[in-house]
Amino acid sequence: MRNWSGTYEYRATAVEAPTTVDAVQALVARSRRIRALGTRHSFNDLADTTGVLVTTTEIAPEFxxxxxxxxxxxxxxxxxxxxxxxxxxxxxxxxxxxxxxxxxxxxxxxxxxxxxxxxxxxxxxxxxxxxxxxxxxxxxxxxxxxxxxxxxxxxxxxxxxxxxxxxxxxxxYLVRQDVYAGLPWATLLADVPAITSAGYSVSVFTDWVGDPIEQVWVKRRLESADETVPDQIGGAVRRGAAAQIIESDDDNTTQQGIAGAWSAHLPHFRIDRTPSNGDEIQTEYFIAHSDAAAALQAVRALGEDIAPHLLITELRTIAADDLWMSTASGRDSLAIHFTWRNEQAAVEALCPRIEAALEPFAPRPHWGKVNTVPKAVVASRYPRFADFRALVARADPDRKFSGPSTDALLDADVAA
Missing domain, CATH: 3.30.465.10 (Uridine Diphospho-n-acetylenolpyruvylglucosamine Reductase; domain 3)
Structure with missing residues (x-):
């Protein structure tokens, strides 16, 4: 079985899909090694195991x-x-x-x-x-x-x-999404927070070489459906026509310029269609929002090498939290996301170069996406990692729920 994009083949000995919680309990109790598998949207081996994979997607939601x-x-x-x-x-x-x-x-x-x-x-x-x-x-x-x-x-x-x-x-609540075109790179780099705070949720889409930036998606939380929105942001002009993140024959992105329920407009992709293309590889790094301009300049220097292998990059922000292993733990964050063409060798060659460019900013890679950051380095970027490792040891001393990827993380010599 492969992941959603077809770029990773699971090595587990079996995949089970029980339909009740009782069946999950019985399966876990009799398994020596077992890990949970969701909708297979991870792009690396995080969810894999040498034992059994179990998915709970067949169990009724029971809201x-x-x-x-x-x-x-x-x-x-x-x-x-x-x-x-x-x-x-x-x-x-x-x-x-x-x-x-x-x-x-x-x-x-x-x-x-x-x-x-x-x-x-x-x-x-x-x-x-x-x-x-x-x-x-x-x-x-x-x-x-x-x-x-x-x-x-x-x-x-x-x-x-x-x-x-x-x-x-x-x-x-109501959300309206608008697409703005023509944001100069200089404007973004001069004041990243001015752009990312333009709405309830803001996404900047770039190929790293084009200037101005072609698309900025701004999703605003509205009090009423007839509330007006600005025609420009940072020199970028609001577009009337629909836009897509990645060109596709299917209109699978949410509507622009129309207020509607949060559920229909807050995601990028429509909930009633098969989303995105699938034939892709994804990489993502989280850095402190305060380092955004310098980090973007560092990656942009690699733009000519990145662009031929890229479908799109999305820049988004996430508020800080107190969850020990969250990529936004303790710091307001900028996520630098790469959706690559399905070119494994090229992506594996580019990741170390991007990671080196971002190294001064202590990037945290997304747990479920392709990267080459050593596990010890990843662990060192989480102040509560030692506490998390101790928690795992108490909850699962025999590591029934671990796999090769998570074993490497738990065994990482953080001091190194």
Missing amino acids: TIDEDRRVVTVGAGTRYAAVATFLTGEGLALHNMGSLPHISVAGAVATGTHGSGDLNGNLSTAVRGIQLVGPDGALRWVRHGDPDFAGSVVALGLLGVVVRVELAVQPS
């Missing part, structure tokens, strides 16, 4: 709303598109959405997958509780306020198989 706590409980394998559709029907919303609404809740949470917005935490920051199947097959909840909560949310699947997740909700 439950707790009005007093303002949370919705969902099945861990439920896709965000389904969660968004359900919540909108109930007059409720999440604070954020990833660009791709077809990823599973538990998979996105476990890897710190993010969404966008200067003031918006990543998807994991909505978590108020997770229900895990432990090594012996027993169920347990970890909830906000518990001593280990901050280390148990973005946990890379190392604490057990997550079967239920509690997410914070709020009243539904």
Whole structure:
């Protein structure tokens, strides 16, 4: 079995898709090595194991709303598109959405997958509780306020198989997306926060060589559907025509210039269509937002070498959080995302050069995307890594839930 893009082949001995939580418990209890697999949107070996892979995507969502706590409980394998559709029907919303609404809740949470917005935490920051199947097959909840909560949310699947997740909700809201064209690089580099704060969620799309930048997507949270929006941002002009991130024969991106439910306009891709192209490789690095201009200049110096192998780069921001292994832990962050053509050798050659350019800014690679940063270096960039490693040792002393990639991380000599 391969991942969503077809660029990684899993090495597990079997893949199981139980339809009940009881069946997950039984499978975990009898397995020597087992890891959870979501919707296979990772581009590296993070989710793989030498044992069994188990997916909870076939378990019914069983949505439950707790009005007093303002949370919705969902099945861990439920896709965000389904969660968004359900919540909108109930007059409720999440604070954020990833660009791709077809990823599973538990998979996105476990890897710190993010969404966008200067003031918006990543998807994991909505978590108020997770229900895990432990090594012996027993169920347990970890909830906000518990001593280990901050280390148990973005946990890379190392604490057990997550079967239920509690997410914070709020009243539904309107979002309008507009595309602005012609942002000069000089304007962006002179004041990155002025551009990234132009809306509730802002994405800058570049190929690193074109100037001005062709597309800036601004998603605004509105009080009313007839609220007016600026015609220009930083010299970029609002476009009336539809735009796409990557050219495609299918109109699978969300509508521009029209206010609508958050669920239909906050993601990049429509929840009722198959998103993106799939035949691609993805890489992403998170640096402090305060270093954005210098980091972008460093990468832009490689633009002529990057562009021939690139489909698109997206620049987005994520608010700081206190989750131990979140890529935004402790710092407001800029995400520098590369969607590459399916050219493995070229990507593997470019990653070390990009990482070297970003090295002064201590980049944290996305947990589920291609990179060549040594595991010891990755671990050293998380101040609570030692605490996380100790938590894993307590929860799963025999490393039933680990695999080759996570073993290498847990065994990393951080002092080196």
